[in-house]
C-alpha cells in the first residue's frame with residue numbers, strides 16, 4: 001500500500017480538519033468525503049479538491065476506493081457509519097465519544113476485536129499533547145508515587161452549545177467535553193472506573209432553547225481505589241478569554257501534576273478583546289496544521305501501515321462510554337451507579 005486512501009464522513013469542524021491534514025500527508029490521500037448537507041459537501045470537496053462526494057456513509061463505503069474512514073459525525077451518530085465501515089473491511093478512526101450508547105459501544109468493540117487486521121482508533125487526541133504525555137510518563141516511572149486522586153475541568157463558553165454545535169441538545173457537556181478527561185484519567189491511573197455519582201444542573205441552556213445540562217460534575221471511583229471528579233460545563237460567558245477552560249490535576253502519594261491549558265502559553269489583546277488563542281491541540285505553522293491532532297492522525301496511519309495496535313483502541317472508547325452511561329444513570333436516578341464492566 002503506497003498511500004492510505006481515506007474517506008471522511010461528516011464534514012463539520014473536525015471533518016474539515018481531517019480532510020485538510022490527510023490531503024497533504026505524505027502517507028495518505030483523501031479520495032472521498034460524505035456529508036448529509038449537499039452545500040457543505042460541495043464546499044469541502046472544492047476547497048480540498050476531493051473528487052469522490054457522497055450524501056451518506058453507506059454510498060461512500062459501497063462505491064469509493066477507500067482503505068480507511070474517519071467518522072466525524074455528531075456525538076450520537078458515530079455507531080452506524082463505524083459499523084458499516086468495519087463490515088465493509090475498512091480501518092476506522094472514530095471521533096470521541098466512541099458512541100453515546102453502551103450497547104452500541106459493546107457491539108462495535110466485539111466487531112473490531114473479530115477483525116484485528118482492521119485498525120480502529122478512537123480520536124482521544126489529548127493523549128498526543130506533549131504535556132499530558134510527559135505527565136503520563138512521569139506517573140508510569142513512579143515520579144509522583146501512586147495516583148490517589150484526580151480532578152478535571154473542561155468548560156466551554158456558551159457560544160459552543162448555542163451557536164457552534166447545532167446538535168448540543170442531543171449531547172451533554174460530559175459527552176462532548178468530559179469524555180476526553182475520563183480517557184486521560186484512566187490512562188494516568190492505569191485503572192478502570194467502577195462507580196459513578198453525578199450531579200447536574202439545567203436552566204440556562206433550556207431557557208435558550210437547547211435542552212441539555214448546563215454543567216455536570218461526576219465523581220468516579222476506580223478499581224485501584226483512586227477517585228476523580230470531572231466537571232464539564234457549557235455556559236461560560238462569551239467574554240471568557242478562551243473557548244475552553246481546561247485544567248487537569250493528578251494527586252499522587254508522593255507528588256502532583258497540574259495541567260493548565262487555559263492560557264495556552266499565549267495571551268493577546270486587541271481593541272476588541274483580550275484572549276488566549278488556542279494553540280496546543282492544533283495550530284498552523286508556515287501554512288501547515290501541526291500539533292496533537294495531527295500526530296493522532298499520523299499514528300492512525302502508522303497502525304495501518306505497520307499492522308500494530310492503535311494507541312487508543314475500541315476498548316478505550318468503550319470504557320469511556322461505560323462511564324458516560326453510568327453518569328447518565330446517576331443523573332436520572334440520583335443514585336451512585338456501577339460502571340458496567342466489559343463482557344468480553
Ligand SMILES: NC(=O)c1ccc[n+]([C@@H]2O[C@H](COP(=O)([O-])OP(=O)(O)OC[C@H]3O[C@@H](n4cnc5c(N)ncnc54)[C@H](O)[C@@H]3O)[C@@H](O)[C@H]2O)c1
Nearest residue numbers: 010011012013014015034035036037072073074075095096
Ligand atoms: N477530538 C476533539 O478535540 C474534538 C473537538 C470537537 C469535536 N469533536 C467531535 O467530533 C465530532 C464532530 O464534531 P464537529 O464539531 O465537527 O460537528 P459539526 O456539527 O461541526 O459537524 C458534523 C457534520 O456531520 C454531518 N452529518 C451529520 N450526520 C451525518 C450523517 N449521518 N452522515 C454524514 N454526515 C453527517 C453534518 O452535516 C455536519 O457537517 C463530534 O463527535 C465531536 O464530539 C472532537
